[in-house]
Amino acid sequence: MAFALPPLPYAYDALEPYIDSTTMNIHHTKHHNTYVTNVNNVLAGENGGALKGLSLSAIQKEVVTLPDSIKTAVRNSGGGHWNHSFFWSVMGKTGSIAEAPTGDLKSSIESTFGSLDEMQKKFNTAAASRFGSGWAWLSVNADGQLFISSTPNQDNPLMEGIVDQPGTPILGLDVWEHAYYLKYQNRRPEYIASWWKTVDFDVIAKNYSAAKSGGLPAFDTPLV
Amino acid sequence: MTTAAAFVIAPPAATRGVGHPRTRWRLATAAAAARRPAACGPPVRAAHPTPRAAAVGAAAAAAASADDGGSGGGARRTHSRRVVLASAAAAAVAAALGGVTAAPRPAAAAAAAAAPTGPFVLPPLPYAADALEPAIDAATMTVHHDKHFAAYTAKLNAALAAAGLADVVTNDASLRLLLGNVGAAGGKGGGVVADPAVRAAIRNNGGGYVNHTLFFSTMTPAAKAAPPLVVLSEAIDGGFGSFDKMRAAFTSAATGLFGSGWVWLVVDTAGGNRVRVTTTANQDVPWAATPGLVPVLGLDVWEHAYYLKYKNKRPDYVEAWWSVVDWAAVERRYEEAIASAA
Helix, strand or coil: CCECCCCCCCCCCCCCCCCCHHHHHHHHHHHHHHHHHHHHHHHHCCCHHHHCCCCHHHHHHHHHHCCHHHHHHHHHHHHHHHHHHHHHHCECCCCCCCCCCCHHHHHHHHHHHCCHHHHHHHHHHHHHHCCCCEEEEEEECCCCCEEEEEEECCCCCCCCCCCCCCCEEEEEEECCHHHCHHHHCCCHHHHHHHHHHHECHHHHHHHHHHHHCCCCCCCCCCEC | CCCHHHHCCCCCHHHCCCCCCCCCCCCCCHHHHHHCCCCCCCCCCCCCCCHHHHHHHHHHHHHHCCCCCCCCCHHHHHHHHHHHHHHHHHHHHHHHCCCCCECCCCHHHHHHCCCCCCCCCCCCCCCCCCCCCCCCCHHHHHHHHHHHHHHHHHHHHHHHHHCCCCCCCCCHHHHHHHHHHHHCHHHHCCCCECCHHHHHHHHHHHHHHHHHHHHHHCECCHHHCCCCCHHHHHHHHHHHCCHHHHHHHHHHHHHHCCCCEEEEEEEECCCCCEEEEEEEECCCCHHHHCCCEEEEEEEECCHHHCHHHHCCCHHHHHHHHHHHECHHHHHHHHHHHHHHHC
């Protein structure tokens, strides 16, 4: 069993001017691709059998149970593969995305955070204050509540037993420097603010609905 | 054999900060600072120790160089020495604060000093921004120094002010002691800075400050770079077998480090002055997790250090960086490290 790099759901320049096409290209064809290669190497190696047949999302939940010989590699590369596959799915080209939440998601955001604006402020703070490499997340916890968190490196909230606040992500933002440095350099807050313009709230709504019924966000994780 | 208890120094009653929101002490590191004059770049604000403060500093320096009296084999000696170093660092910092944890400043006072410009100052680049081309591009050097390093400096000053330590931690030697305190014990809820957010700010930005000071000062234009001199060469051969083996170990650590962090060539002053390669995550400093490690060479592998020119190709950056290492500066740091450990 081996994972394939999922194709980007849009052209490399689709997220301009918020995320530049060179970054999208390198981010997808180099960084994400390397995670795919590396997680496949673990699957093919000794002790990789423990992961055989598991979906990529299921692998995230299993990380804490893995033997030390492969745990870190799966956490880093399996996490990286899940995170980036998810990341591409929550963004889209202006004109083809829902630019604000509606319905159930909107009311839940308002009841949890007060307003969309308040939620974004909290998210932005989490994203800007994650020191070093990592991600910011909007997730649903075991009680069905929305919460915001950040994780280091390629950890994600599905990694129970690893992260402080486990849950099911419905939205995520890569704040590794490779995600923004070519266009924004040190100006991470500017990147974060611009990124919101790429978020497709229809996808987030679907993710939210799935998470509330105990499911997972749906995105492409093709096998070779 | 020296013990930690020997270094709990009670401050005189008149200056002990009972009932005061802050105690005012100078963390005198005159002795330690004198041993490392060039360790962290230009001196930024010299401490003016009182005789009592000088005694604290001398005791801290003595503790840092204490031997365990030859009581046992190598392994036990190393363990004892690390305990002495960690205890001495903790005791020196605690003593300087009158034995109380640093009190956070009242919100109004903190807001009034919203953007402190000291005590730490951004050291200028020792060469032009394009001096390290083609290994490191001018744009990266400019952003790295003027934005990232500058931000660590400003945020360090703000964090020290928030911790009530801006009058106490005023030079590189005292900052190094503090980083040893907040990075290790501090991470577990101990240490002299009570507030976890302020403690993290000191760890991250103080680490960023000392790490970048070392980084920029151990590089030089390729034309001026020369191989290590005798003393350091022998230490490297002793630690690794050969220079090439050290370079291979260092390079492997650099390309393999996941996420943001640093790779170091360190002198293990608690382990027979052996030269080793080690890594730290984010802006952590090597002596926080392992007291006694003194870095003599460091490589920043945060993506901001190489992304504009090298993108994802970190191995190419590492390879090119070797051509701009200032071995003379590294050797100076090595000699200072072993002299202060003697």
